[in-house]
Amino acid sequence: MKPVKVGLLGLGTVGGGTARVLMSNAEEIARRAGRRIDLVHAAAKGLAEGEKPEGTESAVVTDDAFAVVENPQVDIIVELIGGYSPARELVLKAIENGKHVVTANKALIAMHGNEIFAAAQEKGVVVAFEAAVAGGIPIIKAIREGLAGNHIHWIAGIINGTGNFILTEMRDKGRDFDDVLSEAQALGYAEADPTFDVEGIDAAHKLCILASIAFGVPLQFDKVYTEGISKIAPEDVTNAAQLGYRIKHLGITRATADGIEMRVHPTLIPEKRLIANVDGVMNAVLVMADKLGPSLYYGAGAGADPTASAVVADVIDVARSLTTDPDNRVPHLAFQPDQISDAPVVDISQVETAYYLRLNAEDRPGVMADIARIMGAGQISIEAILQKEPAAGESTASIILLTQRIREGQMDQAIAALEALESVTGEVTRIRVESLSAD
Amino acid sequence: MKPVKVGLLGLGTVGGGTARVLMSNAEEIARRAGRRIDLVHAAAKGLAEGEKPEGTESAVVTDDAFAVVENPQVDIIVELIGGYSPARELVLKAIENGKHVVTANKALIAMHGNEIFAAAQEKGVVVAFEAAVAGGIPIIKAIREGLAGNHIHWIAGIINGTGNFILTEMRDKGRDFDDVLSEAQALGYAEADPTFDVEGIDAAHKLCILASIAFGVPLQFDKVYTEGISKIAPEDVTNAAQLGYRIKHLGITRATADGIEMRVHPTLIPEKRLIANVDGVMNAVLVMADKLGPSLYYGAGAGADPTASAVVADVIDVARSLTTDPDNRVPHLAFQPDQISDAPVVDISQVETAYYLRLNAEDRPGVMADIARIMGAGQISIEAILQKEPAAGESTASIILLTQRIREGQMDQAIAALEALESVTGEVTRIRVESLSAD
Numbered sequence: 027m028k029p030v031k032v033g034l035l036g037l038g039t040v041g042g043g044t045a046r047v048l049m050s051n052a053e054e055i056a057r058r059a060g061r062r063i064d065l066v067h068a069a070a071k072g073l074a075e076g077e078k079p080e081g082t083e084s085a086v087v088t089d090d091a092f093a094v095v096e097n098p099q100v101d102i103i104v105e106l107i108g109g110y111s112p113a114r115e116l117v118l119k120a121i122e123n124g125k126h127v128v129t130a131n132k133a134l135i136a137m138h139g140n141e142i143f144a145a146a147q148e149k150g151v152v153v154a155f156e157a158a159v160a161g162g163i164p165i166i167k168a169i170r171e172g173l174a175g176n177h178i179h180w181i182a183g184i185i186n187g188t189g190n191f192i193l194t195e196m197r198d199k200g201r202d203f204d205d206v207l208s209e210a211q212a213l214g215y216a217e218a219d220p221t222f223d224v225e226g227i228d229a230a231h232k233l234c235i236l237a238s239i240a241f242g243v244p245l246q247f248d249k250v251y252t253e254g255i256s257k258i259a260p261e262d263v264t265n266a267a268q269l270g271y272r273i274k275h276l277g278i279t280r281a282t283a284d285g286i287e288m289r290v291h292p293t294l295i296p297e298k299r300l301i302a303n304v305d306g307v308m309n310a311v312l313v314m315a316d317k318l319g320p321s322l323y324y325g326a327g328a329g330a331d332p333t334a335s336a337v338v339a340d341v342i343d344v345a346r347s348l349t350t351d352p353d354n355r356v357p358h359l360a361f362q363p364d365q366i367s368d369a370p371v372v373d374i375s376q377v378e379t380a381y382y383l384r385l386n387a388e389d390r391p392g393v394m395a396d397i398a399r400i401m402g403a404g405q406i407s408i409e410a411i412l413q414k415e416p417a418a419g420e421s422t423a424s425i426i427l428l429t430q431r432i433r434e435g436q437m438d439q440a441i442a443a444l445e446a447l448e449s450v451t452g453e454v455t456r457i458r459v460e461s462l463s464a465d
Numbered sequence: 466m467k468p469v470k471v472g473l474l475g476l477g478t479v480g481g482g483t484a485r486v487l488m489s490n491a492e493e494i495a496r497r498a499g500r501r502i503d504l505v506h507a508a509a510k511g512l513a514e515g516e517k518p519e520g521t522e523s524a525v526v527t528d529d530a531f532a533v534v535e536n537p538q539v540d541i542i543v544e545l546i547g548g549y550s551p552a553r554e555l556v557l558k559a560i561e562n563g564k565h566v567v568t569a570n571k572a573l574i575a576m577h578g579n580e581i582f583a584a585a586q587e588k589g590v591v592v593a594f595e596a597a598v599a600g601g602i603p604i605i606k607a608i609r610e611g612l613a614g615n616h617i618h619w620i621a622g623i624i625n626g627t628g629n630f631i632l633t634e635m636r637d638k639g640r641d642f643d644d645v646l647s648e649a650q651a652l653g654y655a656e657a658d659p660t661f662d663v664e665g666i667d668a669a670h671k672l673c674i675l676a677s678i679a680f681g682v683p684l685q686f687d688k689v690y691t692e693g694i695s696k697i698a699p700e701d702v703t704n705a706a707q708l709g710y711r712i713k714h715l716g717i718t719r720a721t722a723d724g725i726e727m728r729v730h731p732t733l734i735p736e737k738r739l740i741a742n743v744d745g746v747m748n749a750v751l752v753m754a755d756k757l758g759p760s761l762y763y764g765a766g767a768g769a770d771p772t773a774s775a776v777v778a779d780v781i782d783v784a785r786s787l788t789t790d791p792d793n794r795v796p797h798l799a800f801q802p803d804q805i806s807d808a809p810v811v812d813i814s815q816v817e818t819a820y821y822l823r824l825n826a827e828d829r830p831g832v833m834a835d836i837a838r839i840m841g842a843g844q845i846s847i848e849a850i851l852q853k854e855p856a857a858g859e860s861t862a863s864i865i866l867l868t869q870r871i872r873e874g875q876m877d878q879a880i881a882a883l884e885a886l887e888s889v890t891g892e893v894t895r896i897r898v899e900s901l902s903a904d
Contacts, residue, residue: 027792047614047756057681057804058613060792156611162757164611172595172603174497175486175777242496300763303742317486317774318601321764324739325757335756338614346793353466353499354785365496 027061030345033100033125035091035116037070037079040130040157041106043330044337045081051338059342067094095120102344104337105129114138117153121145126348128340130157130333136231136247139238143358150352154340159232160185160309162332163325164339169239169313170360176315178240180280182293182462185232187307187327188216188223189255189275193292194305197263197272203256215307225254226275226290233277236311237288241281241369242361246288249371253291262384262457265426266294269410271382272302273457285370287377294382294459301462312462319464375435380409380459383427383441388449389416396447397425404440406432422451428459466500469784472539472564474530474555476509476518479569479596480545482769483776484520490777498781506533534559541783543776544568553577556592560584565787567779569596569772575670575686578677582797589791593779598671599624599748601771602764603778608678608752609799615754617679619719621732621901624671626746626766627655627662628694628714632731633744636702636711642695654746664693665714665729672716675750676727680720680808681800685727688810692730701823701896704865705733708849710821711741712896724809726816733821733898740901751901758903814874819848819898822866822880827888828855835886836864843879845871861890867898 032048034041048055048065056062068082069091078087088094095103095116103120105127107113113134120127121142129135135142135155146153156166160183169178184190188210195206207224210216222228230250238245255275266273271294280287295302300322304310309327314320326332347355357363387393394413401408412426429437441454471487473480487494487504495501507521508530517526527533534542534555542559544566546552552573559566560581568574574581574594585592595605599622608617623629627649634645646663649655661667669689677684694714705712710733719726734741739761743749748766753759765771786794796802826832833852840847851865868876880893 051614051616051756054616055614057800058609058796060796060801163760164607167606167611168603168762170497171782172606172778173774174781175490175494175774177490177493300739300742303739315774317490317770317777319765319771321602321762323607323760323762325760331756332758335612335614335754338756339611342613343610346795347789349793350786350789354788356785357497357499361496362499 029062029064030348031064031066031099031101032104032341033094033097033102034065034068034104034106035094036106036108037068037082038106039330040333040337041070042079043334044104044106045079047331047334047338049081055338055342059345061345063341063345066099067097069094091116092119095123095125100125101348102126102128102341104341105131106337108133110134110137117142118145121149121151121153124149124151126151126344127153128337128344129153129155130337132158132228132231132235136234136245139235139245146358147363152344152347152355153358154344155235156340157333157336159235160311160323161325161327161329162335163309163311163323163327164336165311165323166239168323169236170356173313173315173318176317178281179314179316180278181236181240181311181313182276182278182301182460183233183236183311184274184301184304184309185277185311185327186223186229186275187309188220189229190304190309191215191307192224193255193258193273193275196258196260197267200260202260203258224256226252229275229277229290233279233288233290236277237279237286239360240279241286242359242365242367243286243369244366246371249288251289251291251374255292258292259455261424262455265384265412266382268412269428270297271295271459272297274302276460278460282372284376285372287372289374289377292457294457295462299462314464375433375438377434378431379434380431381429381437382457382459383429384455385425385444386422386451387425388421389423390449393449396449397444400440400443401429404432404436406430406436406440468501468503469787470503470505470538470540471543471780472533472536472541473504473507473543473545474533475545475547476507476521477545478769479772479776480509481518481520482773483543483545484518486770486773486777488520494777494781498784500784502780502784505538506536508533530555531558534562534564539564540787541565541567541780543780544570545776547572549573549576556581557584560588560590560592563588563590565590565783566592567776567783568592568594569776571597571667571670571674575673575684578674578684585797586802591783591786591794592797593783594674595779596772596775598674599750600764600766600768601774602748602750602762602766603775604750604762605678607762608675609795612752612754612757615756617720618753618755619717620675620679620750620752621715621717621740621899622672622675622750623713623740623743623748624716624750624766625662625668625714626748627659628668629743630654630746631663632694632697632712632714635697635699636706639699641699642697663695665691668714668716668729672718672727672729675716676718676725678799679718680725681798681804681806682725682808683805685810688727690728690730690813694731697731698894700863701894704823704851705821707851708867709736710734710898711736713741715899717899721811723815724811726811728813728816731896733896734901738901753903814872814877816873817870818873819870820868820876821896821898822868823894824864824883825861825890826864827860828862829888832888835888836883839879839882840868843871843875845869845875845879
């Protein structure tokens with residue numbers, strides 16, 4: 027078969043990795059795909075005159091990304107620049123020129139995916155984005171294709187490796203957040219500005235993509251409830267362990283009778299769950315589906331080679347579908363465009379979860395009764411209580427509560443009442459708890 | 466789009482489940498696939514006159530499977546009868562009639578896959594078999610498509626739920642093999658004749674399929690080294706735990722310079738590996754690939770609904786590829802038919818692993834020196850030794866050795882020498898040890 031011609035935008039970590047994988051595994055790829063995948067044109071900023079990074083030796087290398095998108099030779103544009111602009115303009119131009127697109131750009135898909143997929147649909151081209159969620163794990167393919175016979179109930183994922191590395195170190199070594207974050211930055215796991223990772227924005231980008239392909243709703247990044255891990259204290263990690271839980275930064279999306287939940291927040295999960303044992307920078311996505319039940323997909327969520335693995339898989343998929351009539355391709359958001367649902371997104375105040383609460387209270391009689399009264403008034407059942415002795419020289423003790431499931435709005439009221447107690451000092455720490463069981 | 470018409474062979478556990486899933490999730494499936502999937506003709510033995518099991522209400526139901534295969538209306542034959550014959554004849558006839566085939570029949574694919582795929586290739590039809598390995602886990606799709614940009618180094622899988630259930634119970638409750646097997650049979654997890662499951666034959670069927678799609682070699686079931694779990698003693702489970710390991714019945718396939726390893730046997734694996742924590746009837750497949758690194762796929766490996774999930778996903782995939790020209794479809798064995806490799810299968814005597822050895826020896830001076838001398842003579846490095854006190858009234862003690870990696874042939878000689886020692890009574894128990902680390 028005729029070689030497929032690829033134009034590559036960006037030669038940074040993932041772009042450079044993709045160029046190298048296309049070259050180093052060229053023979054294996056051709057044995058599978060039945061044709062060569064040739065990198066013919068690549069664009070990157072900041073290269074020296076005539077510089078050809080590894081893997082681009084036989085390609086034209088330019089600093090003008092639009093020249094690649096306009097190259098009539100190119101069948102597939104691989105966008106690995108990242109960010110919103112000019113990635114959006116380049117992708118839209120590529121589509122306009124009738125080219126297929128492969129991208130690892132989660133921010134772009136989360137924010138502009140609806141527009142991009144509509145344009146692709148109109149031109150009959152594919153925009154593939156396996157690498158945008160959980161790096162090299164073929165999770166988009168698993169959900170869109172492998173689970174196509176199922177109603178999906180919910181998805182819970184560790185989809186940011188930096189956050190998972192920090193929480194793992196906090197647990198294993200009893201270190202605090204800031205300390206581990208500095209190390210993660212030194213190791214290159216965390217960016218100089220770690221906000222995207224530790225405040226959950228990166229995870230929220232990925233989660234809204236997962237929600238769309240699971241439930242057939244449009245991409246709605248602005249409706250994802252997002253809470254980071256920077257307020258997790260070492261004692262929360264220890265308390266969780268004592269209660270049989272681990273704290274993970276999860277992206278969770280769930281179909282309920284009221285609509286779709288989309289939320290990213292620290293979560294206590296039972297330590298016996300497989301996903302609770304996913305440590306370090308690794309990612310994992312747990313999918314609960316009506317027929318298959320639970321299934322889990324684990325692997326590297328970032329890095330040059332793992333992300334390139336997903337990019338190249340997409341390129342091969344697109345190459346195979348070049349001659350497929352567009353109606354027979356896997357729809358971008360898993361469901362046919364005319365079958366996209368307008369199910370509402372559930373506000374966080376309406377979400378029901380169990381809770382871990384930690385509060386500092388004076389160590390005197392009557393405090394526990396006050397707490398129990400407030401929880402009772404809010405219809406909140408208490409599952410477990412841990413009371414810690416006051417530290418030497420301190421008059422307040424930590425009280426930890428595990429509650430049963432309750433709407434967030436009701437919990438907000440209970441927490442306000444707890445914080446208003448004279449015997450309670452400071453804010454109540456609240457971490458949601460999910461059993462991740464089959465029901 | 467025009468509905469796709471399915472003919473279903475077999476209405477047992479998986480066949481019945483598939484009929485029900487096609488009906489109960491019909492709307493969700495159509496929203497994804499862009500067309501209805503209609504079950505039009507089904508065959509099963511032993512039905513009462515006019516009986517129509519759930520999901521077959523609008524289909525013609527017959528006891529003549531060949532009538533379904535000959536039905537010119539039918540686009541896709543779903544073979545869920547199991548076994549070699551008449552499944553093979555039915556599948557070949559369906560192919561001859563230009564129909565696509567979806568099957569969950571691991572024995573059929575393992576034994577007759579080369580013949581079946583050749584026939585399908587010639588007629589330009591697809592034979593899909595996602596459900597044949599690890600039930601509902603989309604592992605065939607992950608390896609053939611999701612990891613298509615990688616060289617795969619090795620795969621290790623828990624691919625028989627019955628065996629994993631038995632080993633989990635043995636570990637958790639200190640029970641012995643026969644006791645748990647009886648319970649598994651009572652629970653319906655194990656067949657009345659459990660040989661296929663506990664002696665590793667079922668796992669070997671699946672492993673040879675995994676090997677073929679990972680390395681592009683023909684299906685060679687007869688070359689899989691197969692060893693069951695019926696000889697695992699409770700003390701081996703306990704000893705493994707004491708050494709930081711768990712015993713799992715793994716299917717392992719690896720590409721080496723000498724050829725392809727294919728082996729199914731009990732294996733000690735470090736308890737900290739995620740796959741060591743896959744318990745009960747669940748399956749998991751760990752894939753080590755050059756670019757992605759390790760990735761793991763976990764879920765239900767059997768059961769009506771989970772297997773039906775994979776069958777229906779295949780039906781949808783095939784429906785989408787009906788109009789694709791055959792050259793652009795994913796090749797049956799992942800690699801293009803003219804790119805199938807003739808790499809030899811490595812004999813078990815040439816395989817290199819680490820070992821757990823347990824032997825009974827007289828509790829007297831000099832025994833350990835004899836053992837050390839034999840291991841030294843065989844160039845076998847000892848990693849750890851556990852010596853158990855003789856039980857009350859016994860004169861022999863258990864000695865447990867963990868060795869470093871060595872060729873099986875050399876270990877065979879060392880074990881023969883150990884068993885020839887006057888101070889050693891009975892046979893030496895040998896369980897292979899795999900670190901499952903990235904190298």
